[in-house]
Amino acid sequence: MSRVAYVNGRYVPHNDAMVHVEDRGYQFADGVYEVAAVIRGRLIDEEPHLDRLDRSLRELRIAAPMARPALKVVMREVVRRNRLKTGLLYLQVTRGVARRDHPFPKNAAPALVVTAKRLGLPGQKAIEDGVKIITIPDVRWERCDIKTIALLPNVLGKQQAREAGAFEAWQVRDGMVTEGTSTNAWIITQDGELVTREASHAILNGITRLTILKLAEREGLKFVERSFSVDEARRAREAFISSATSFVTPVTQVDQQVIGNGKAGSFTLRLRQAYEAYTAGEGATA
Ligand code: PLP
Numbered sequence: 001m002s003r004v005a006y007v008n009g010r011y012v013p014h015n016d017a018m019v020h021v022e023d024r025g026y027q028f029a030d031g032v033y034e035v036a037a038v039i040r041g042r043l044i045d046e047e048p049h050l051d052r053l054d055r056s057l058r059e060l061r062i063a064a065p066m067a068r069p070a071l072k073v074v075m076r077e078v079v080r081r082n083r084l085k086t087g088l089l090y091l092q093v094t095r096g097v098a099r100r101d102h103p104f105p106k107n108a109a110p111a112l113v114v115t116a117k118r119l120g121l122p123g124q125k126a127i128e129d130g131v132k133i134i135t136i137p138d139v140r141w142e143r144c145d146i147k148t149i150a151l152l153p154n155v156l157g158k159q160q161a162r163e164a165g166a167f168e169a170w171q172v173r174d175g176m177v178t179e180g181t182s183t184n185a186w187i188i189t190q191d192g193e194l195v196t197r198e199a200s201h202a203i204l205n206g207i208t209r210l211t212i213l214k215l216a217e218r219e220g221l222k223f224v225e226r227s228f229s230v231d232e233a234r235r236a237r238e239a240f241i242s243s244a245t246s247f248v249t250p251v252t253q254v255d256q257q258v259i260g261n262g263k264a265g266s267f268t269l270r271l272r273q274a275y276e277a278y279t280a281g282e283g284a285t286a
Contacts, residue, residue: 003015004078004082005116006077006114006115007113011077011078019094023111024098024105024108029149029150029151030060031092031094031095032057032060032147033091033092033093034147035089037087038084038085038086039086039279040280041079043075043285044244046072049207053091053147056148059143060095060146063109065111066112071091074112075089075114082116084116088116089114089115089116092112092114092149093111096109122249127250127264128263128269130250131167131241132165133239133254134168134255135169135172137173138173147204153181154182157171157181158182166253168181168251170185175229175231177229178197178202178203179204179206180243183242184209185197187228187239189237190235190236192267194222194267195224195226197226206244208247208248215271215274215275219274236254239251239268240268240272248268248271248275250265
């Protein structure tokens with residue numbers, strides 16, 4: 001089945017999906033994006049993703065490309081035309097096409113692209129084995145809360161992880177872990193407390209992160225939002241990463257340090273289960 005993309009008002013075959021060379025996203029990374037999971041053909045946490053998109057647009061003073069109800073129609077249509085059951089929906093809004101010049105253009109309309117991608121979910125063994133993390137300096141700008149398409153440090157960090165045989169790199173500022181290059185970072189301390197960094201300009205406030213906090217509260221688990229150091233992460237009982245497409249993925253090694261017994265911990269697996277139940281129920285929209 002061939003893929004279909006939405007590009008500025010038209011549904012086109014994915015291979016023909018093009019934007020202009022003077023799109024400001026292409027030239028300045030002057031744009032924002034969202035990634036939402038699609039499970040069983042249904043979008044997960046659609047409203048929170050759209051709320052965050054609105055916030056990112058507001059922060060950068062980019063106009064919304066269309067009203068939310070219309071955008072939802074486009075999103076569903078992309079899912080439908082791609083017959084997407086398990087995967088992700090990618091949405092990108094840039095400040096539009098204009099003659100190259102740094103200041104905001106006067107008359108450019110925001111440009112919208114929506115694409116879909118199929119993904120397989122990891123099997124039980126991969127989940128139980130967990131993933132390896134390396135730690136790297138956080139060299140990003142000071143507004144990591146905005147989901148901009150300017151991802152060069154994240155790209156370089158992820159590549160560094162892959163070259164080190166790791167799945168993800170945790171970025172570190174002043175000795176404290178901020179977040180992964182495309183995921184939020186979590187630990188469970190030796191006292192059994194779930195810890196993730198508080199939302200601020202230093203991290204992207206993950207939609208999955210927010211859902212996990214809600215689920216943890218509902219399940220009566222002990223949790224706190226605060227910074228943690230690399231050293232604390234290496235001494236943690238358990239660790240995991242979260243994102244729209246990795247859900248709750250156990251971490252079993254941080255740099256050279258094996259976490260726990262080198263297998264996914266029970267706290268993490270419980271949260272993953274709770275998250276999976278959420279995606280099968282209230283987290284999914286028709
Ligand atoms: N942090 C960064 C830097 C990300 O790029 C992402 C997702 O792409 C996340 C965290 C997780 O956010 P979400 O749970 O909304 O996917």
